[in-house]
C-alpha cells in the first residue's frame with residue numbers, strides 16, 4: 001500500500017498478448033465460414049472509419065504460423081485469441097463446419113508447439129448473422145441455448161488442449177454500443193429495456209456455459225472479461241461522491257456483481273424497476289447465476305482508462321455524445337446520464353489521440369477493487385495504447401510512447417500483486433496491429449507493425465516495433481527489467 005514493497009511477478013506468470021477473430025483473421029467467407037453480424041454491419045455506409053471491414057483484416061487466417069513464430073521468438077507465454085462462432089457453426093447452430101474446427105486446432109497446436117498457452121475467448125462480438133435473422137440474436141432468449149451448444153462444442157473439440165477460457169468479451173461494451181448508442185450491431189439507439197434484457201440473456205449464456213464446462217469435466221480456468229473503467233469522484237462534494245457510487249452500480253457492478261456474486265446490485269435494480277426497464281428474469285435464473293459465480297476461476301479485466309464522476313443535472317449531458325473515432329484529439333464529447341452522473345475529463349491525466357485517459361494507477365485500482373470485493377484471481381485480458389505509428393525508411397518503428405504506457409501499467413500491476421492481488425496473466429492489446437472496430441487500421445496497438453492501411457490491397461508485411469524488443473526483455477526477466 002505504501003508503494004515501497006518490491007514488485008514481484010509469480011514465476012509462472014503468463015505474459016501474453018490478445019486479439020479477436022474479426023479484427024485479425026480475415027478470410028471472412030473462407031472454408032465454409034458463415035456471415036457474422038459484423039460482416040453485415042460494416043457494409044452499412046457510414047458505420048466504420050473509411051468503411052473499413054475485417055474481410056481481410058491482417059490476414060492472420062493465412063499467416064497465423066508466421067505470427068505465432070514471432071510470438072515464440074519474443075518468448076510470449078500466452079496468446080489470447082477468439083473463435084469466430086460462424087466458422088464453427090456457419091448458421092450459428094445446426095451443422096458443424098469441420099474446416100473451422102480444423103483451423104482452430106491448427107492454431108492451438110501451433111501455440112503449443114512453442115509452449116505458448118492458448119487462452120480462448122468464446123465470444124468476442126462476431127455473432128452468426130443467421131441467428132440475428134432467425135430470432136434477433138441476443139434479443140431472444142433462444143440465444144442462450146445456441147451459445148451454450150457452441151461453447152460445449154469448443155470444450156469438446158479443444159478442451160484437452162486449452163486450459164484458459166473466456167466466455168464473453170466485454171459484455172458491457174458490445175451491449176452498450178449495440179443497443180444504446182447504435183455504434184455496433186445491431187445499431188439500435190436508446191433501447192434501454194432491450195439493453196438490459198440482452199444483458200440478462202448474455203449473463204445466462206455465460207453462466208450456463210460455465211456450469212456446462214464443469215459438468216463436462218473441464219478442469220481448466222474459466223471466467224468472463226469485463227471492460228473495467230474504474231471511477232474517481234470529481235471532488236468531495238457529496239453529490240459528486242454519490243454520482244460515483246451510482247456510476248459504479250450502473251456501469252461496473254451491474255456486470256461484475258453478476259459474474260462474481262450471481263446477483264444484480266440492489267440500488268441499480270430498484271432504479272431500473274422504477275423506470276420500467278428492468279430485465280425479465282425467469283424463475284430459476286438467479287440460482288443458475290449464483291451457481292456459476294461459485295464456479296468461475298478468475299475475473300477477466302480489459303483495462304484502458306479510468307473516468308471521473310460528477311453530478312449531472314436533469315437537463316445535463318446524455319450518453320449519446322460524439323465518440324472520437326478519427327484520432328483528432330479533443331473531438332469526443334462528455335457523456336453521462338441526466339440526474340445521475342457525467343464523466344468530465346480528468347485534469348490530472350494525459351490522454352491518447354483518441355481521448356482515452358492514460359492512468360496506470362487505474363489498473364491497480366481495478367485489481368484492488370476486485371480482490372476486496374470478490375476475492376477472485378485476475379486475468380488482465382487486455383491493456384494497451386492505440387496510437388499512430390510511423391514506419392521509418394529503414395523499416396524500424398520507434399514507439400517509445402507505447403513502451404512508456406505499457407511500462408507504467410506493468411509497474412502498477414506489480415504493485416497490485418505486492419499488495420495482495422492474485423494476478424495470473426497480463427495480455428497486452430495487441431500482438432500484431434489489427435482492425436480497430438470503429439477506427440480503421442490507423443489506430444495501432446501491436447508490437448508488430450502490419451503494413452496495411454484502409455486499403456485492402458496492402459502487402460501486410462510484418463515488422464517488429466521497438467516495443468517488441470522491450471516486451472521480450474520484460475518476459476525474459478519476469479518483469480524485473482523495469483524495476
Ligand code: BGP
Pocket residue numbers: 020023169170173227302382386429435436437438439443
Ligand atoms: C476493447 C475490445 C478490443 C479492442 C480494444 C481497443 O474494447 O475488446 O476488441 O478493439 O478495445 O479498442 P479500439 O479498437 O476501439 O481502440
